[in-house]
Amino acid sequence: MSTEVIKVNINSKEFEVPKGARLIDVCRDKGFDIPSFCYYSDLALQASCRMCLVRIEKMPKLQTSCTIICTDGMIVTTQSEEIEKAQRSMLEFLLANHPLDCPVCDRGGECELQEMTFDWGGLEERFIEKKNYAPEKYLSPMVANDPQRCILCKRCTRVCDEWMGEDAIEAGGRGANTVIGTYGGWLDCSQCGNCIEVCPTGTLLDGTYRHQARPWELAQTISTCSYCSDGCEMSLGSRAGELMRIVARDRYVNGHNGEFLCIKGRFGHPFVNHEDRLRTPLIRYKKGGKLIPATWDEAIRYTAEKLKAAAAAYGPDALGVVGSPRITNEANYALHKFATEVVGTKNYAATDAFSLKPFFDNLGAPLATHRDIRYAKTILLIGGEPEELQPLTAKQIRQAVSNGAAKLIVINSVPIRLVEHAAQFIHIRPGMENAAVWALGHSSNETTAAQKMGIEANELSALRQTITETEGDVVIMFGGELNAAAQMIVAQLANSFRADTRRVLLHPLPLYNNSVGAHDMGMMNGAMSVAEMLDATGSSIRALYVAGSFLPEHLRGREEALAKLDFLAVHELFETDTTAFADVVLPAASFAEIDGTFTNNDGLVQRVRQSIPPVHQAKPDWMITAALAAELGKDFGFQMSASAVFREIAERIPAYSGLRYPVLKDESNPVQARYNIVEPRDLSSALNELKQTVAALPDDGEKSNVTPRVGHELFKIGTLTDKVSQFHLLAAGNPRPDTVRVSPLYQITVDAKLERDAAVSGD
Amino acid sequence: MSTQPIQIQPLSQPVNIGDEVASFSPEVEAEIDGHLAKYPVMRSAILPLMFIVQRERGYLDAPGVAYLAKRLRLRITDIWEVATFYSMIYTQPVGKYHIQICKTLSCKIMGEPGITDHVCNKLGIRLGETTADGKFTVSLVECLGSCGTAPMFQIGFDYHENLTTEKVDQILDGLK
Ligand code: SF4
Ligand code: SF4
Ligand code: SF4
Ligand code: FES
Ligand code: FES
Numbered sequence: 023m024s025t026e027v028i029k030v031n032i033n034s035k036e037f038e039v040p041k042g043a044r045l046i047d048v049c050r051d052k053g054f055d056i057p058s059f060c061y062y063s064d065l066a067l068q069a070s071c072r073m074c075l076v077r078i079e080k081m082p083k084l085q086t087s088c089t090i091i092c093t094d095g096m097i098v099t100t101q102s103e104e105i106e107k108a109q110r111s112m113l114e115f116l117l118a119n120h121p122l123d124c125p126v127c128d129r130g131g132e133c134e135l136q137e138m139t140f141d142w143g144g145l146e147e148r149f150i151e152k153k154n155y156a157p158e159k160y161l162s163p164m165v166a167n168d169p170q171r172c173i174l175c176k177r178c179t180r181v182c183d184e185w186m187g188e189d190a191i192e193a194g195g196r197g198a199n200t201v202i203g204t205y206g207g208w209l210d211c212s213q214c215g216n217c218i219e220v221c222p223t224g225t226l227l228d229g230t231y232r233h234q235a236r237p238w239e240l241a242q243t244i245s246t247c248s249y250c251s252d253g254c255e256m257s258l259g260s261r262a263g264e265l266m267r268i269v270a271r272d273r274y275v276n277g278h279n280g281e282f283l284c285i286k287g288r289f290g291h292p293f294v295n296h297e298d299r300l301r302t303p304l305i306r307y308k309k310g311g312k313l314i315p316a317t318w319d320e321a322i323r324y325t326a327e328k329l330k331a332a333a334a335a336y337g338p339d340a341l342g343v344v345g346s347p348r349i350t351n352e353a354n355y356a357l358h359k360f361a362t363e364v365v366g367t368k369n370y371a372a373t374d375a376f377s378l379k380p381f382f383d384n385l386g387a388p389l390a391t392h393r394d395i396r397y398a399k400t401i402l403l404i405g406g407e408p409e410e411l412q413p414l415t416a417k418q419i420r421q422a423v424s425n426g427a428a429k430l431i432v433i434n435s436v437p438i439r440l441v442e443h444a445a446q447f448i449h450i451r452p453g454m455e456n457a458a459v460w461a462l463g464h465s466s467n468e469t470t471a472a473q474k475m476g477i478e479a480n481e482l483s484a485l486r487q488t489i490t491e492t493e494g495d496v497v498i499m500f501g502g503e504l505n506a507a508a509q510m511i512v513a514q515l516a517n518s519f520r521a522d523t524r525r526v527l528l529h530p531l532p533l534y535n536n537s538v539g540a541h542d543m544g545m546m547n548g549a550m551s552v553a554e555m556l557d558a559t560g561s562s563i564r565a566l567y568v569a570g571s572f573l574p575e576h577l578r579g580r581e582e583a584l585a586k587l588d589f590l591a592v593h594e595l596f597e598t599d600t601t602a603f604a605d606v607v608l609p610a611a612s613f614a615e616i617d618g619t620f621t622n623n624d625g626l627v628q629r630v631r632q633s634i635p636p637v638h639q640a641k642p643d644w645m646i647t648a649a650l651a652a653e654l655g656k657d658f659g660f661q662m663s664a665s666a667v668f669r670e671i672a673e674r675i676p677a678y679s680g681l682r683y684p685v686l687k688d689e690s691n692p693v694q695a696r697y698n699i700v701e702p703r704d705l706s707s708a709l710n711e712l713k714q715t716v717a718a719l720p721d722d723g724e725k726s727n728v729t730p731r732v733g734h735e736l737f738k739i740g741t742l743t744d745k746v747s748q749f750h751l752l753a754a755g756n757p758r759p760d761t762v763r764v765s766p767l768y769q770i771t772v773d774a775k776l777e778r779d780a781a782v783s784g785d
Numbered sequence: 786m787s788t789q790p791i792q793i794q795p796l797s798q799p800v801n802i803g804d805e806v807a808s809f810s811p812e813v814e815a816e817i818d819g820h821l822a823k824y825p826v827m828r829s830a831i832l833p834l835m836f837i838v839q840r841e842r843g844y845l846d847a848p849g850v851a852y853l854a855k856r857l858r859l860r861i862t863d864i865w866e867v868a869t870f871y872s873m874i875y876t877q878p879v880g881k882y883h884i885q886i887c888k889t890l891s892c893k894i895m896g897e898p899g900i901t902d903h904v905c906n907k908l909g910i911r912l913g914e915t916t917a918d919g920k921f922t923v924s925l926v927e928c929l930g931s932c933g934t935a936p937m938f939q940i941g942f943d944y945h946e947n948l949t950t951e952k953v954d955q956i957l958d959g960l961k
Contacts, residue, residue, distance in 0.1 A: 189860040194869035205850065205865035 129224030178217035252414035253622025346570030347534035350618030353643035387516030390527035399494035406501025410735035451723035539621035560586030889928035
């Protein structure tokens, strides 16, 4: 929108508004209520509900304010008898086929149609014709559908198309017989549930929450997703200590993710109150023996003694402390403090799939926020697969391309689904992402790199040209494929591409909700990586203190590593492959039970808030660590308060300085950590190192031409998603019931035959 | 959270989407290519292509839909959306003679309900159904632009106007 200002007159008051502003937004902004169903900012216009009618002088008929761009001198009336009569009639038509069954509708109590009917509806129906009848059904394990309640605003079809790029749900039929549905009646899609979220009526409903609670019984707590690094804000609905459902925090597009969530964030929560949650601390007094329930005091005392004994016998460096990218900043900070100030070991790390330390150490440009991505002009994606691993980032990319005309350049060895939106797809041989970065680092490397990658050299020069012709923001994203030298070069790329009219922003794509936070808290600064620690068990590493579990990829090929330890203490929610070897298991509280912060891949520091009391005897991770420190003679001074831990983080970690919980209160204006932007670095040694790496790469790799299936990562069964029966259906290929009408009165349960191997990913 | 087993009731017309994609003779493919060449935006060719697939396969069956999605680079649901909008595109098999009775205002006033009842009774089927021998299908459609000669129906692409029950008998008896 331009900065030019024009004058409009609304209800006899003059307002100055930016040129290009939409009338409905302006009216609402100025405090005039405009009813609407189909208008949804940042989605294509529909103009089908006609609730947003206004009178504009010199225009015939009433006008839909959602389609009108303000012009200078426009005179608008938003309320009059004429307008009200039109709106009341529109609503009467919308209700003509509606079953009016609010008492048994899951949306009742938070339904836009219900609210609107209170304000604009008649006292009785005048239509006596028979209503269209259609049975309730499931469209997928996640999406329940009651077609009769639909008002055909088509928000669902637009979000599915524009946000998800799926086009999975559409309007079929015609006129009064139009229904929202899908070919064959069964949804094979990414199951994000955004169609459910944006539906203003009870037509599309959360299939996992059918008839479980009424919205007014739920306590709503704003928190942050505990799955991927995009850090969506969400609202946890709980009742009597049970987490009942998760919806997005915000109506419309304010804040970080608006109404967007993906399948994991929205439906992946039943692990919280799952019956398999650990109930008490457990101690295995004898190797090979059983884990026996113990009191907290006993477990803490036992752990402290064992750690002390190991340190006394082998020195403090024989103790490893392992944090996790899944737990809060507070928890990782406490672990870091425990490792460095209590134990005094240099061996500490976090169980992440890869470390972003080389990237942050050489950071040459600010991190892009998701809003920046939405309005970027050019997006370069090196490796990664955001549509499966960071779905909000993928949504922002899609919208940048289709609603913002951004150019997307994808460098990948597989034609990922986002390629469909790409202006340029550089299809490289597998494992060649480092070579691509080497070529970007200096144009003289292009010919050799292109040969290695199996592409034409002019593909790289075209990429370079697109970037250097961009006016506006260029966002460079990268996945976990890059090695340390390549991360350093990407972090410094801004220096070669920025210009007066061009900003370069960076966007790393780590895998977990607090990957960035675990790095910020210093957990990546230890002398050994997690893999190295596991390789050293039984020799230089004698005891491990682990919050969370090791990732399957860490334990793969190292099945014996944990058995070689003298002592292993683990914080966990469930019994896992790691607790199988533990001498002490300490029940940790999940994200729904604690206060804290996560830092997402934008560097946004976001609040995690307690929605329910800790289940059974679980405790927040940082509290367990502080108790252990106290037992070992060090008072952390946290006084049982997460905000005190965060205050200390803000005092000690420069990027977080000045932050306090109250500063993070307003989710509409998320706060970004202030990372140090370094002076331009000399990259010659990194480039040299990469040159060696590239030279050693095989140059006969086969490029894959198969686009990966939707959900191949999203629906994976991890230790948490394992607890959600619907994920098993999806992971088994979303089998279509022979017939698709599933009685809505029953929840979907899973046939035991469908259960697949658990713990494929680290969730 | 208590959960109970899935309860499944039969659905009248389950659509099975297999992996099969329809294939056509080189002549038909050439005809399709001809249509595709006409439009700068590929998806604009959706209707002509649908008519061809329907002509070749009787109706838009699952392999036909899969073919259209592939040729037009659209999702199957996009095809479904368009196919279900038009009454002249069939998503279910139809009989040899498809009787489409106009139900819009002029025809309605001039006696469409009586004609419809007569056709249905005569053939022993309800609206939307096909006779057991696969010969006739009856459905109601919107205005066919022949209001001056209402009531009327079309069988295939042929108009039959100023209908009376006697005339209907004559027409149907003449169809073998
Ligand atoms: S769940 Fe998501 S992908 Fe599936 S139909 Fe709804 S919006 Fe589309
Ligand atoms: S299902 Fe909901 S969102 Fe979709 S058109 Fe109907 S009312 Fe609108
Ligand atoms: S995109 Fe990431 S942060 Fe957002 S809901 Fe999904 S898993 Fe959670
Ligand atoms: S909001 Fe304007 S027509 Fe629906
Ligand atoms: S109303 Fe029947 S042809 Fe127009």
